[in-house]
Amino acid sequence: MRILRGLTIRQKLISIGMLSSLTALVAASVAFLAFDAYTFRQRLARRILTEAQITGLNSITPLLFNDAEAATATLGGLRAEPAVVAAFVLPPEGSEPFATYARDRGSAVAPMVPPDAPKEGHLYRSDELLVSEPIRFEGKVIGSLLVRADLGELRDRQRRYAGMVAVILAGSLLLAVVISRFVQKTISRPILHLAETARAVSAHKDYSVRAVAEGKDEIGQLVNTFNEMLDQIAQQNAALEEGRRELEGRVEARTLDLAAANKELEAFSYSVSHDLRAPLRAIDGFSKALLSDYGPQLDERARHYLDRVRAGTQRMSGLIDDLLGLARVSRRELVRQEVDVSEIARRVAAELARHHPERAVRVEIRDGLSADADSHLLTIVFENLMGNAWKFTGKRDDATIEVGHEVDGRGRAFYVRDNGAGFDMAYADKLFGAFQRLHADEDFEGTGIGLATVQRIVSRHGGHIWAEGAVDKGATFYFTLEQSS
Amino acid sequence: MVRVGRTVVALGMTMVLTGLAEPVEAPRPTEYEVKAAFLYNFAKFVKWPDEKGLGATFVIAVLGEDPFGGVLDRTLAGKTILDRKVEVRRIGSPEAGSRAQILFVGSSEKVRLAEILKALQGSTVLTVGETEDFTDRGGMIAFRLRNDVVRFDINLDQVERARLKMSSQLIRLAQRVIS
Numbered sequence: 001m002r003i004l005r006g007l008t009i010r011q012k013l014i015s016i017g018m019l020s021s022l023t024a025l026v027a028a029s030v031a032f033l034a035f036d037a038y039t040f041r042q043r044l045a046r047r048i049l050t051e052a053q054i055t056g057l058n059s060i061t062p063l064l065f066n067d068a069e070a071a072t073a074t075l076g077g078l079r080a081e082p083a084v085v086a087a088f089v090l091p092p093e094g095s096e097p098f099a100t101y102a103r104d105r106g107s108a109v110a111p112m113v114p115p116d117a118p119k120e121g122h123l124y125r126s127d128e129l130l131v132s133e134p135i136r137f138e139g140k141v142i143g144s145l146l147v148r149a150d151l152g153e154l155r156d157r158q159r160r161y162a163g164m165v166a167v168i169l170a171g172s173l174l175l176a177v178v179i180s181r182f183v184q185k186t187i188s189r190p191i192l193h194l195a196e197t198a199r200a201v202s203a204h205k206d207y208s209v210r211a212v213a214e215g216k217d218e219i220g221q222l223v224n225t226f227n228e229m230l231d232q233i234a235q236q237n238a239a240l241e242e243g244r245r246e247l248e249g250r251v252e253a254r255t256l257d258l259a260a261a262n263k264e265l266e267a268f269s270y271s272v273s274h275d276l277r278a279p280l281r282a283i284d285g286f287s288k289a290l291l292s293d294y295g296p297q298l299d300e301r302a303r304h305y306l307d308r309v310r311a312g313t314q315r316m317s318g319l320i321d322d323l324l325g326l327a328r329v330s331r332r333e334l335v336r337q338e339v340d341v342s343e344i345a346r347r348v349a350a351e352l353a354r355h356h357p358e359r360a361v362r363v364e365i366r367d368g369l370s371a372d373a374d375s376h377l378l379t380i381v382f383e384n385l386m387g388n389a390w391k392f393t394g395k396r397d398d399a400t401i402e403v404g405h406e407v408d409g410r411g412r413a414f415y416v417r418d419n420g421a422g423f424d425m426a427y428a429d430k431l432f433g434a435f436q437r438l439h440a441d442e443d444f445e446g447t448g449i450g451l452a453t454v455q456r457i458v459s460r461h462g463g464h465i466w467a468e469g470a471v472d473k474g475a476t477f478y479f480t481l482e483q484s485s
Numbered sequence: 486m487v488r489v490g491r492t493v494v495a496l497g498m499t500m501v502l503t504g505l506a507e508p509v510e511a512p513r514p515t516e517y518e519v520k521a522a523f524l525y526n527f528a529k530f531v532k533w534p535d536e537k538g539l540g541a542t543f544v545i546a547v548l549g550e551d552p553f554g555g556v557l558d559r560t561l562a563g564k565t566i567l568d569r570k571v572e573v574r575r576i577g578s579p580e581a582g583s584r585a586q587i588l589f590v591g592s593s594e595k596v597r598l599a600e601i602l603k604a605l606q607g608s609t610v611l612t613v614g615e616t617e618d619f620t621d622r623g624g625m626i627a628f629r630l631r632n633d634v635v636r637f638d639i640n641l642d643q644v645e646r647a648r649l650k651m652s653s654q655l656i657r658l659a660q661r662v663i664s
Contacts, residue, residue, distance in 0.1 A: 061654040064526045066519070066634065070658050138529070 010188045017180030018173060025172050029165040033158060040154050044083060045122045045129060048149050051081050052133035056145040059089050059135050063098065063143045071099035079103070083149040085128070086111030089135070090144045098143065117146050127151055190219045194226060207234040262330075270327045273320045280320070284313040322449040325380070329456050334374050336461075341369035341378065341414065345403045348382045352390050359399070361390060366404040369414065373481050377457045384450040385416040385477050392420035392475070411480055419474040423467070431467055454479070517553045519635045520628055521560035524587060524613060527626065528566045530655035533586060533609050534648040542572035546582050548601065549591035551575055552615070579604035590614040590624065598622055609647050620663055625649075629660065636660045 007015065055074060062071035071089045078084045078101055085104070088097040090113065102111045114130060117123070122131045129149040134141045190213070197211040207230050213223040287309045295303065342365055349363040363386075371378065386401060393399035402417040423431070432455040454477075458465045461481045469475030514522075524545060533539070543566040547557065561571045566586075574585065579601040582588040588610045594601055595616050602623045605612065612625045619627035620640040625647070627638045641664040644651050656662060 058654070061530065061652075061658055064529075065523065065637075065655075065658050067636075067658050 009191055010184055013184035013188055014177065014180040017183065018176050021172060021176040022169070025169050029169070033161055033165070036161065037154060037158065040157065041124060041129070041151075044149065044151075044154070045124075045131065048081065048084065048129060048131045048147055049122060049133065051078060051084070052087075052131050052145050052147050055087070055147075056133045056135045059099075059145060060137050060142065063089065063091075063135060064137065068099050072101065075099055075101035078147070081149075083129075083151075083153055084147055085150045086148045088113055088146045090146055092141055092143055111148070113146060114148070119144075186215075187219065190214045190223060194219070194223055198226070201230065207237060266327050266330055269323060270331075273323045273327065276320055277317070280313055280316055284310060284317070287313070319449075322453070326449055326453045326456065329377065329380065329453050329460075332374075332377070334377070334460055336372050336374055339371055339373050339375045339378060341371050341373075341405075342367050342403075344375070344379050345369070345382050345386065348379065348386050349401070351383075352386060356390065359390070359394070360397075361393060361399040361401060363401045364403070369403075369405055371414070371481050373461055374457075377460070378481075381454050381457050381479070382416070384454045388450065388477075389416055389418035389420060389475075392422075393418050394420070396420060406478070411482065413478040413480045415476050415478045417474065417476040422469040422471050422473045422475050424471050425469065428467055428469075432465065515556070516630070516635060517556045518560065520615070521553055521557045523628070523635065523637070524557070524589065525561060525564060525566070525571070527611065527613070527655070528587060530652035531611055531644075532650040533567075535609065536567055539567065539569060539586070540584075541569065543567055543569040544572050544574055544585040545587045545589065546574045546576050546585035547589045547591065548576055548579065548582050548594055550593035552591055583608035583610060585610055587611045587613060590619070592616050598624070609649060611647070611649060612643070620661070631660065639663070 055078060058074045058077070059071050062068070062074060075087045075089065078087050082103070085102070087101040088111075089099040091098050097113055100111060117130045118132050120132055120134055122129060124130075127150065129151065131147040131149070133145045133147075135143040135145055193214075194211050197209055201207060201209050210227050210230065211223045213220040213227075287306050291298075291303065291306050291310070298306070345365045349365065353359075353361070353363075382403075386403070389401045390399075393401065396419060398419070400419050403415070404417075405412055405414045407413075432451045455465050458479045458481070463480035463482055465477065465479040467475055467477045528543070545557070545561065547553065551557075558573050561573055564571045574581075576582055576585075582601070583605050586609075588605070590598065590601060590612060592615055598614075598616075598619070599622065602612065613628070614620075614624045614626075615628040617627070617629065620638045620643075623640070623643055625640050625643045627640075629636050629638060637659060638661040639651070639656060639659040641651065641656065641662055643663075
């Protein structure tokens with residue numbers, strides 16, 4: 001049956017039809033041939049036995065009067081029966097035949113009396129028939145007649161029959177093919193139709209297509225079940241679509257709510273920051289005036305307090321600037337374009353060097369980095385990350401900052417690496433929260449807003465940011481600018 | 486004494502000898518043993534017109550000089566034909582022969598054969614002789630030797646004239662048939 005597996009249903013059905021008829025025909029032919037051979041043998045045995053009986057009767061007087069010539073002449077009568085190969089008149093004792101007949105007189109080999117011949121009746125050997133008929137006279141056995149017949153006639157007959165059977169087989173098979181071709185359609189057509197429909201449904205995702213059931217048999221039921229399944233799929237699809245739409249609506253509403261809340265919050269923090277400036281400027285201005293105008297009247301202690309007030313106001317001003325920066329980063333519209341990332345990093349490095357001429361920092365920036373990003377916001381990202389790197393390498397003589405990118409299967413990440421103070425990976429998740437600081441103000445100044453701003457920008461670009469590092473082993477900040485694939 | 490063919494051992498004597506002693510490695514039968522057996526076998530293939538009117542015995546008579554010696558008596562001892570015991574008679578006159586069923590005419594009677602046959606006219610006797618011209622001269626069956634094998638001629642004319650009926654199975658074995 002393995003042979004059938006690779007065929008189409010149509011071919012399978014035709015093959016099955018042919019195979020069935022072939023089997024039936026061959027079985028019938030074999031049975032017919034076997035039965036014919038059996039009846040032929042029976043008939044031949046009866047025929048030869050009759051001949052033997054007649055010849056036996058005619059052999060009585062030749063035996064009684066010891067006339068071998070007459071006995072031979074009598075045996076000659078068997079020539080009428082072509083199946084008889086040889087015949088012998090045998091005396092009751094002794095094996096020397098009294099008279100012999102041979103069909104093929106020219107044959108060099110004289111016919112032999114088979115030693116295993118039956119005493120009376122017939123015996124079939126592989127290719128010949130032996131018939132033995134006792135010759136009786138007045139109740140006494142005076143001899144016997146032994147006839148050997150061959151089965152050449154049977155063989156001829158079977159050869160003819162085999163030829164006939166072959167012709168009939170060929171004809172029947174041809175007929176079976178023609179009939180199978182017609183009959184198989186009643187089974188294969190609905191199946192092929194169903195398969196075609198299923199293919200159409202699968203290819204075009206069109207669940208409204210329906211197969212047509214042709215009958216009430218199993219295939220018809222299959223078609224109906226298939227259609228019911230399509231109905232169910234269509235219904236489920238509709239339900240899913242409805243659910244999706246509802247969910248989308250809900251998400252949209254939430255997003256709008258969230259955006260409104262966010263805007264409110266941003267507006268609030270912006271106005272708070274902005275409004276805090278004026279009183280702060282007053283504190284700073286008047287404390288400065290106080291110091292310059294009444295400095296000499298004030299004692300050392302008072303002047304120190306005033307210096308502390310001024311330092312506090314300046315720090316607060318920086319904080320407000322950063323907060324306003326963060327708010328602006330959130331409010332500003334994103335303008336993406338092809339930007340030269342290497343160039344941005346180089347400008348930021350030059351600016352840092354200009355501000356801190358006392359520092360000797362080795363900055364290595366990979367050439368040819370570019371990205372589809374907002375140029376202004378990306379500059380803020382590098383200002384913060386490289387500024388941090390500059391700041392946290394402050395206690396090292398061989399300060400090095402490295403800017404580059406790494407590409408893997410999921411996308412491309414830019415990085416800023418330094419060999420500075422580093423951080424404990426246990427606090428890695430705290431790095432990007434606003435006002436979160438891992439270092440004491442005495443060691444490294446800062447507001448704790450820079451990385452929050454960077455994360456904001458990165459996430460607005462659809463990317464994400466993460467950091468690796470160890471205490472005193474430096475830190476590496478990675479960020480991507482688009483959704484990783 | 487003429488030696489006959491080897492096959493005769495088993496065959497010619499079979500009918501005669503079965504029922505007697507078992508012929509264990511029987512000696513080769515002599516010419517007259519064969520002829521004696523033939524005389525007996527002839528009776529099986531001939532029908533006499535008045536078989537019911539036969540006497541108490543079936544008579545085989547030998548006319549003239551007996552060439553069989555004791556062979557004929559030995560061969561036919563205890564045999565029956567037509568349910569009658571076979572009786573062998575040796576006779577001198579042809580008239581005595583007319584009461585027999587089979588009359589063997591010895592070669593000593595060659596000279597007066599015509600006379601003998603004439604005497605038997607009207608009787609139902611099967612005449613058997615062994616001179617060469619026996620059948621030509623009116624005898625019914627004549628023994629003859631052919632290649633040392635005993636054969637016979639038949640004068641069917643004479644057989645029918647004596648109202649005897651002879652089986653065709655016997656007739657076809659005759660070397661020569663006069664009719």
